[in-house]
Amino acid sequence: MKKFIENRRTKVIKIDPDNIDWKHLQEAGQAIREGELVAFPTETVYGLGADALNKEAVLKIFMAKKRPFLDPLIVHVGNMAEANCLVDVFPADAKKLGELFWPGPLTMVLKKSKIIPDIVTSKLDTVAIRIPNHKVALALIQEAQRPIAAPSANIFSYTSPTRAQHVLSDLKDRVDIVLDSGETKIGVESTVLDVTVKPFKILRLGGATWESLREVIPDIIIGSDHAIIKKSPGMLKKHYSPKAKLILVEDKGEEMVKRIQMLAQLYKSEGKQVGILSCQGNSEKYSGFLVKILGEAEDLESCARHLYSHLRALDNEKCDIIISENFSDRGLGRAIMDRLRKASG
Ligand code: TXA
Ligand code: MG
Numbered sequence: 001m002k003k004f005i006e007n008r009r010t011k012v013i014k015i016d017p018d019n020i021d022w023k024h025l026q027e028a029g030q031a032i033r034e035g036e037l038v039a040f041p042t043e044t045v046y047g048l049g050a051d052a053l054n055k056e057a058v059l060k061i062f063m064a065k066k067r068p069f070l071d072p073l074i075v076h077v078g079n080m081a082e083a084n085c086l087v088d089v090f091p092a093d094a095k096k097l098g099e100l101f102w103p104g105p106l107t108m109v110l111k112k113s114k115i116i117p118d119i120v121t122s123k124l125d126t127v128a129i130r131i132p133n134h135k136v137a138l139a140l141i142q143e144a145q146r147p148i149a150a151p152s153a154n155i156f157s158y159t160s161p162t163r164a165q166h167v168l169s170d171l172k173d174r175v176d177i178v179l180d181s182g183e184t185k186i187g188v189e190s191t192v193l194d195v196t197v198k199p200f201k202i203l204r205l206g207g208a209t210w211e212s213l214r215e216v217i218p219d220i221i222i223g224s225d226h227a228i229i230k231k232s233p234g235m236l237k238k239h240y241s242p243k244a245k246l247i248l249v250e251d252k253g254e255e256m257v258k259r260i261q262m263l264a265q266l267y268k269s270e271g272k273q274v275g276i277l278s279c280q281g282n283s284e285k286y287s288g289f290l291v292k293i294l295g296e297a298e299d300l301e302s303c304a305r306h307l308y309s310h311l312r313a314l315d316n317e318k319c320d321i322i323i324s325e326n327f328s329d330r331g332l333g334r335a336i337m338d339r340l341r342k343a344s345g
Helices: 002-007 022-033 055-065 080-085 092-101 135-144 164-171 210-214 225-231 253-269 280-286 300-316 332-343
Strands: 011-014 038-040 047-051 074-076 106-111 126-130 177-180 191-194 201-204 245-248 274-279 290-295 321-324
Touching (some): 011 022, 022 038, 022 135, 022 177, 038 135, 047 055, 047 074, 047 135, 092 106, 092 210, 164 177, 245 332, 253 274, 253 321, 280 290, 290 300, 300 332
Parallel strands (some): 011 177, 074 126, 245 321, 274 290
Antiparallel strands (some): 038 047, 106 126, 191 201
């Protein structure tokens, strides 16, 4: 198997979501049916896909990503009826969420049906399911005629890929086909919601905000760290990390700016290459340092979209230390802050 993973050559195919070349999608769909790996864009991040009903194919995902087997995968489907086929019970409130949020950045953890191989779910009795909101992902599922198991298409514990180039830098020649449709829109992963418990519990903050979910089901809660590790064993504390050491400064306003300036100077004086993640408004206060701007502080969509690509860019610039501002802890900001906290360990 090891040899097989390393001997493949990756074929990169550019796909315009608004003008899909179906010949290429058929080829990718067939690759999935034949047990190969296809990386594809979703609205959140790129996924590394395989036939969810083929355990040998799913095994290749774990090998390619160097992912521990205790970390279960999300299964991507094209519509509600397909989701229904993969689960044992679909609670009425969960169906309601599905109808309102799918296709979209919401993953629901449900009691699984027996047709899903154990390797997909790390032997749990639940399965995580979502319908992605991306024309190319949906076209791939349709052409494959299979549910597609797909984690983010990065090496385990590194930052998720928001461009095909990121997939290639992690997984070149470890995946058969990469469908390249440019930058993903949301930039952070889907929200993972456990709907097998009452009240429903968020296991991972992501593209679907807590606020928007609570407009539909008011008592949804965010799981505690302890509850999350128990329920979702792969969600280790240090995750989504760049290679550089990441420091998240949690002070506010001018205190935050001063602390970042002080830390940046300190590390620079030790001969370290320092990168700073900043909002637009503060960027000029860090002149003399390598600064990446995520967006206006209030524009959380922009900040989320640029987070992973800027972390990767700072790694590519050989930063030893990345110092990050903190962002508003509401809406999409919660997912941004969750990733920054996990990346900083
Ligand atoms: O946006 C996304 O969710 C992307 C795109 C490709 O869909 N996928 C993604 O997959 O981020 P991954 O494998 O990197 O993260 C999925 C998380 C895992 O950390 C896992 O712990 C959790 O979902 N998960 C999967 N199945 C689960 C289950 N049965 N119970 C609890 N947690 C589960
Ligand atoms: Mg991941």
